[in-house]
Amino acid sequence: ARATGEPLAPNTLAGVCAAPGVAVGQLVRWDDADLDPPEQASGTSAAESRLLDKAIASVDADLDTTVRDASQRGAVGEAGIFAVHRVLLEDPTLLDAARDLISLGKSAGFAWREAIRAQIDVLSKVEDALLAERAADLRDIEKRVLRALGYTSAAARTLPAEAVLAADEFTPSDLSSLDRTRVTALVMARGGATSHAAILARQAGIPALVAIGDALHAIPEGTQVVVNASTGRLEFAPTELDVERARRERSRLADVREANRRTSQQAAATSDGRAIEVAANIATLDDAKAAVDNGADAVGLLRTELLFIHRPAAPSADEHRQSYQAIADALGGRTAIIRTLDVGADKEVDYLTLPPEPNPALGLRGVRLAQVRPDLLDAQLRGLLAVRPLGAVRILLPMVTDASELIGIRKRIDELAREAGRTEAIEVGVMIEVPSAALLADQLAQHADFLSIGTNDLTQYTLAMDRCQPDLAAQADGLHPAVLRLIAATVAGADKHGKWVGVCGALAGDPLAMPLLVGLGVTELSVDPVSVPGIKARVRTLDYPLCRQRAQDALALESAQAVRAASRATWPLD
Ligand code: PEP
Ligand code: MG
Secondary structure, three states, X not given: OOOOOOOOXXXXXXXXXXXXXXXXXXXXXXXXXXXXXXXXXXXXXXXXXXXXXXXXXXXXXXXXHHHHHHHHHOOHHHHHHHHHHHHHHOOHHHHHXXXXXXXXXXXXXHHHHHHHHHHHHHHHXXXXXXXXXXXXXXXXXXXXXXXXXXXXXXXHOOOOOOEEEEEOOXXXXXXXXXXXXXXXXXXXXXXXXXXXXXXXXXXXXXXXXXXXXXXXXXXXXXXXXXXXXXXXXXXXXXXXXXXXXXXXXXXHHHHHHHHHHHOOOOOEEOOOOOEXXXXXXXXXXXXXXXXXXXXXXXXXXXXXXXXXXXOOOOOOHHHHHHHHHHHHHHOOOXXXXXXXXOOEOOOOOHHXXXXXXXXXXXXXXXXXXXXXXXXXXXXXXXXXXXXXXXXXXXXXXXXXXXXXXXXXXXXHHHHXXXXXXXXOOOXXXXXXXXXXXXXXXXXXXXXXXXXXXXXXXXXXXXXXOOOOOHHHOOOOOOOOHHHHHHHHHHHHHHHHOOOEEEEOOHHHHOOOOHHHHHHOOOOEEEEOHHHHHHHHHHHHHOOHHHHHHHHHHHHOOOOHXXXXXXXXXXXXXX
């Protein structure tokens, strides 16, 4: 996040980290200024219309292949992104608007671009992270169709050996078409840390900075730049010394990563022997493989939303079972905590046909949705209960507010288990992400097998700061003492019933936060698969009594910045 109040060095721009790392390279503009179709058609309207149809059909065929490939690889996320693009491509309002322009004598390319841009204009007037994502999807199909119409793009350019690509915002198709061996970093004027492009960059291990602002476009093509995504800085026209330092830092980080990987398959404990399970957060079969490869002890959070969105109808119990079984098999004996659906009015799921809500984050989401659509949860629970061997999976319930919800769902789980002829109990945990749940943790722990703290939402609801609001990104910090006190209350509540507490929000993978979480009594940290080796290595450097002491001290501090500063002073970042 952007450090508040700290003046920027000259020749430096600030952005938000979307994928960590350091890189040096030449700035290459990736905008599509050259995708500029002529306004007037050269042929008849009928001929232009046919050209457009042909281009759309060829893009549709390409997307179909991409979706199939991705599905076969188990890359559900990627498949979902491009499946949405196919739906957008067939949107009749879009096609009608383009045909109207063609009938006025415009070229197919021009008509397509204008029709798309009119829709993007409408979307960009609404402040909503999901709609902003949809605008990025539209820009993506705009470019694809223009390319199919024969307009050449930057994609065809050869890149320098070390290219730092700059754009207003990258789309998933940009990233799938570029030569990753030559790209050392991605920098964007706009975009968010949770955008599709950010997710793909993180998976590919390419450092990425977003939300730099229009100043990015003022840097001339070919300028040498240093990108430190981890600190959120882009330095242009650096001195020899800066470049030298960044290169050394890059190779030092690579060495540290390599050393951490060598010990990542072993369990982690603090230097004085307190065991800390380091698990992975995943969403797909690909992620499960990455988790194993990076040494995750288990899966601490499987987000199942991808199974529910981008589809015409709800998944059947058997589809659920197949997805979870494939993941359990890939985990080779490691357990997976599978979270039941956390979709709601804020995520588009066509077949739910829920009325729009003014405050979706405070609305019918998580287990609340399951209360009005019990069929959705039933199918998922049946699928979960059928995974073999028994004990391979545990259930995690999102957005629980108090024990009555847990008791109701637990009863249903027991009924379904009996129906399935199952005698062994399945473990059921509760996410602590609503402040009321943290305050009532002792009551929840009485009925749950474990608690898992979702610090992303717990921070949003405790501080009343929308987690998607870019202007609040730096302040919405889970190290706020108010959030830490709720974490302490959660552990105290769980202790009363001898239950364990994990953290599966982003705070678990934050090197400054994680020693304090350990000090508060958390025994499981669930992080991005790529972060597992680094977090395990850091656990091994900690001294538990010191963590406890510093965590107690942190509860008395007045701001997240103060907590961060205190943590950095005790446990410097490497
Ligand atoms: C959280 O809220 O911290 C969490 C892990 O869940 P999600 O980010 O999926 O809401
Ligand atoms: Mg959450």
